[in-house]
Amino acid sequence: MQDNTDNLVYAGFFVRLAAYITDMAIVSVILLAVRIPIWFSRIFNSQNILVRDLFFKYSFADILFYVLTATYFVLLTYFTGSTIGKKLFNIKVICAEERKFTFFEILFRETFGRFLSEIIICIGYIIAGADRQKRGLHDLLSDTCVIYCHSRNNYNKQPVNYNNSQPVNYNGQSGNYYNPAGGSDIMDSGEAGNINNSL
Secondary structure (H helix, E strand, O other): OOOHHHHEEEOOHHHHHHHHHHHHHHHHHHOHHHHHHHHHHHHHOOOOOOOOEEEOOEEHHHHHHHHHHHHHHHHHHHHHOOOHHHHHOOEEEEEOOOOOOOHHHHHHHHHHHHHHHHHHHHHHHHHHHOOOOOOOHHHHHHOEEEEEEEEOOOOOOOOOOOOOOOOOOOOOOOEEEEOOOOOEEEEOHHHHHHHHHHO
16 A cells, blocks of 8 residues: 655744744734733732732743643644644644544643653754654654645656657658657658648
């Protein structure tokens, strides 16, 4: 059975980085509707539960922003295969096993998988440059990969057979000439003469 992955074009590190930056810019703009009220609440009451440290150095607002950002990536990737940023760069996420990925796989990829990829100077993302399928650590752990929406086209050139072709005799004599429809035909002296006169 032929491997369908041979025709896939895997998205490299830089195009995926550009798509991610685009997505984060979009999410930041969307979250302004939540951030602005929280900023005002911090100005008037610095001990507000929304801005006060709740879990280590993270406040309730920090956790809320993370959950909303992760929701954006999880839902769009699961239902459409790509986020807005990925759509702009014509790339999408697929399962490496040629099946539909599960919701848990995408949830793991966009949360814990990305967390692991970002630790130690984002080495989990950088390894995508050395992988044949351009997969980062979060892709390897969730069994996914990122490809371009178009596939690689393999064109098979048909050989041209010139064995039956012979030069035309323009001296008014009968001879063989090449017929593009296939094979060679006999040219009588009248036809050869007409060709000669036309020249």
